[in-house]
Amino acid sequence: MATSHPEFDKHTTGTEVAEAFSGQIQGKNVIITGVGPNSLGEALALAIGSQQPANLFLASRTEAKVQQVADEVRKLYPEVSIESVALDLASQKSIHAAAAHIQGLTDRIDILINNAGVMLLKPEKTEEGIEMQFGTNHIGPFLFTNLLMPQLKNAAKLSESGSTRIVNVTSAGYQISPIRFHDYNTEGKEVPLDERPPDRVPAMFNMEAPGYNGWIGYGQSKTANILFAMYLSHNLAKDGIVSYGVHPGSIETGLSRSLDDNGNEVISKTNDFWKTADQGAAGMLVAAFDPNLKSVSEPSAVYLADCQFDELQPHATSLDVAERLFHLSEELVGMEFPL
Template identity: 70%
Template sequence: MATSHPEYNEKTSATDVASAFASQIHNKIVVITGVGPNSLGEALALAIGGQKPSKLILASRTEAKLLEVAEKVQKLSPNVSVEAVVLNLASQKSVHTAASKIQSLVDRVDTLINNAGMMVLDRQTTEEGIEVQFGTNHIGHFLFTNLLMPQLKNAAKVSGPGLTRIINVTSAGHRLSPIRFHDYNFEGKKVPIEERPPEGLPPMFSPSAEGYNGWLAYGQSKAANILFTVYLSQHLANSGIVSYSVHPGSIWTGLSRDLDDAGYETISKTSNVWKNADQGAATMLVAAYDPALAAVSDPSAIYLSDCQFAKTAPHAVNADSAERLFRLSEELVGIKFAL
């Protein structure tokens, strides 16, 4: 499987991708999470907003920052309807409230871009007591996506197969850890070998005496983003909805706001190519709007990086793990979802 623009790469901008796929964006209703000033979410909103979508719904936890971006989009694209919805993914109550607000605004969602993410080094938990990176990066988006499923299915009924899409933003960091089904909260419980991190990682990736390591917890949450995509792509094909998972590349964003000096040093060594936000958002728009991606032919072919398909760690595309993660996620939100 290939994209329709093999020349796109790490230098391609979201602005250029949106322009190339303008006809796919025109009149669409788009929901983007993780929107704030100088972020990937802002870059997405500006690029999409410039191509005449029907409505842009921007969701994030800080209303003032949301409104700042909404006003910027509105100024540059005055004919686009822009809505700001407060969404704290670390609170399931907030997720329910945000989803209800969106359902009151629109009866369909053509594109859902689950872009929000966080990375912390010290143990924190969500309102429900879930390790905060797993709880925010995966569980929050899991609940949000499933609550909006009626709107997504409504869109697919009128748009045609493969034009309604769910984009889950992940990271190359997914390679650091599979899902620790026996210890997803990193509480020091014993896990089988297949749930342990890969061998040969530097000492900084070793769990503390209490069992926690922020890097591994981040890796687990990013593996979860891809496995969720695998499950969605398998179970929504008959509804005409496709899902892709995207690694934006290396970008200095608010994601790294909680890192210490050692964390910054580690991150700085992870890439030789550093992107600006417009370049970082480009792969998400290829996944969301490239007509060549209207079907998933292979459940493992759902991951893109630098605007092209890429390989994941095997643990991130295991169909059994995807099924198991979906069931665990249902338990953690207290709702069964029949796709």
């Protein structure tokens, strides 16, 4: 399987991708999380808004920030219906309220882009006591997505198979860590060898010692984004829904605002090409709208980077691990979601 535009690469902008897939965007109901000024969410909203979607639901923890972006999109594209949604992915109560709010406005969701995320080096926990990166980057989107599954399935019934999609923003940082089922709160507990960082991971990311390791927590959460996409694609193919995990590239956004000087220095050395937010949005738009991506050829063929498919490290390729993660996630939200 290949994308329809092999010429798209790390330099391609979201604006260019949206123009290329204008016909796939028109008339769609799209949800974007993590929307705020100078963010990937803003770049996504502007690119999609330019191509006449039916409705844009823009979600963020900070209402003033999402409203600022909504006003900007309305000014440029007044014909687009835009709804701002308060969504704190570190609060399951907030997630339930946000999903209910959207469900009260529409019975059809064509595209869900789970874009919001955090990166932390110091330990924090969600309202439910889950490690903040795992809770916000995976458990929050897991709950939000499954609560909205009836609306996604309704859209799929009315559309060509595979055009209803769930896009999870992941990161090449997934390579740092598998899912730590024996230590998902990243407390430094001893875990089996297959749950430890791979040998190739640089020592600065690989500290098997008591206590919190934010790099490992981040890597685990990004692996979870990929495995969640894998599980969804495998189990929702019968409903005409596909899901992808997308690495947007290295971008200077608010994601790293919680890092100290040392943490920012480490991040600065991970890539020699830094994208604009518009370039970072491009891969997500390929995953969401490329007509060539209406089915997944094999369970692990769900990962894109620089607008094209990329190979995954072994710890992010197992459907059995994806299923185990799905059930752990159900336990952590206190709900079951038979797909």
